[in-house]
Amino acid sequence: xxxxxxxxxxxxxxxxxxxxxxxxxxxxxxxxxxxxxxxxxxxxxxxxxxxxxxxxxxxxxxxxxxxxxxxxxxxxxxxxxxxxxxxxxxxxxxxxxxxxxxxxxxxxxxxxxxxxxxxxxxxxxxxxxxxxxxxxxxxxxxxxxxxxxxxxxxxxxxxxxxxxxxxxxxxxxxxxxxxxxxxxxxxxxxxxxxxxxxxxxxxxxxxxxxxxxxxxxxxxxxxxxxxxxxxxxxxxxxxxxxxxxxxxxxxxxxxxxxxxxxxxxxxxxxxxxxxxxxxxxxxxxxxxxxxxxxxxxxxxxxxxxxxxxxxxxxxxx
Numbered sequence: 001x002x003x004x005x006x007x008x009x010x011x012x013x014x015x016x017x018x019x020x021x022x023x024x025x026x027x028x029x030x031x032x033x034x035x036x037x038x039x040x041x042x043x044x045x046x047x048x049x050x051x052x053x054x055x056x057x058x059x060x061x062x063x064x065x066x067x068x069x070x071x072x073x074x075x076x077x078x079x080x081x082x083x084x085x086x087x088x089x090x091x092x093x094x095x096x097x098x099x100x101x102x103x104x105x106x107x108x109x110x111x112x113x114x115x116x117x118x119x120x121x122x123x124x125x126x127x128x129x130x131x132x133x134x135x136x137x138x139x140x141x142x143x144x145x146x147x148x149x150x151x152x153x154x155x156x157x158x159x160x161x162x163x164x165x166x167x168x169x170x171x172x173x174x175x176x177x178x179x180x181x182x183x184x185x186x187x188x189x190x191x192x193x194x195x196x197x198x199x200x201x202x203x204x205x206x207x208x209x210x211x212x213x214x215x216x217x218x219x220x221x222x223x224x225x226x227x228x229x230x231x232x233x234x235x236x237x238x239x240x241x242x243x244x245x246x247x248x249x250x251x252x253x254x255x256x257x258x259x260x261x262x263x264x265x266x267x268x269x270x271x272x273x274x275x276x277x278x279x280x281x282x283x284x285x286x287x288x289x290x291x292x293x294x295x296x297x298x299x300x301x302x303x304x305x306x307x308x309x310x311x312x313x314x315x316x317x
Contacts, residue, residue: 018051032102037199040066064198101125216245228260
């Protein structure tokens with residue numbers, strides 16, 4: 001299995017779908033997995049489909065996750081360090097300006113990368129993520145989504161919302177498993193690889209501390225921002241705040257996908273594919289690379305995708 005060794009000696013596992021790293025004139029789309037200490041790239045095969053002759057999809061298991069090594073220093077398990085690790089990889093293989101994207105914690109890392117390395121970022125895809133967690137907003141989003149989207153009673157919604165408040169900066173495996181049933185209707189097939197130190201560092205500390213809000217104005221690339229309108233893990237209220245903080249981006253395409261949870265592509269895979277296809281085509285055209293093999297996607301069908309209007313967003317539920 002391919003490995004990359006960071007300057008400090010930590011070995012990271014990576015996978016390439018599409019043209020190999022040595023092939024020139026290929027744009028790199030780095031997809032960053034979420035679920036630190038639990039998941040790795042194998043849980044996100046949906047994103048393989050965006051590879052082509054002109055685009056490679058690159059997955060890197062974050063330090064302390066999946067098939068990558070654990071760091072000895074727990075303080076290096078944080079959002080910004082993960083972004084810097086990706087930069088080291090891209091620098092080593094001379095990948096130039098990349099598109100970076102991710103879901104949930106992978107979205108946090110992607111936002112951090114686009115802010116820290118604006119001159120190395122052609123495009124940013126944020127899927128179901130935000131710049132800062134807000135427990136009160138998350139609790140309220142769970143209440144609404146459980147009743148409106150998942151058909152739970154008000155009493156059950158209140159019980160589960162209390163678990164969200166309790167577990168926002170802690171880790172109870174049974175309670176997280178119960179909450180996980182109400183992320184999306186479609187559900188996902190995850191490959192679980194336990195790294196307990198990483199898991200507890202993020203879920204009991206980092207997720208409650210990180211705040212990328214001050215960095216948002218440093219992002220200057222094109223941005224595609226998507227989430228489900230009933231995403232209770234990364235609520236639309238928090239997403240809109242993040243979007244509004246990106247004041248210097250080249251373009252912003254923001255969508256709250258109707259009748260979708262977390263992640264949006266689990267419930268609406270074709271609609272999200274259309275948005276991503278069109279965004280990557282935009283990046284290729286701007287990069288002056290050959291994009292003849294990437295066919296323009298048809299317009300998404302749900303209202304939340306609407307016209308590709310940079311200022312589009314749905315009102316609060």
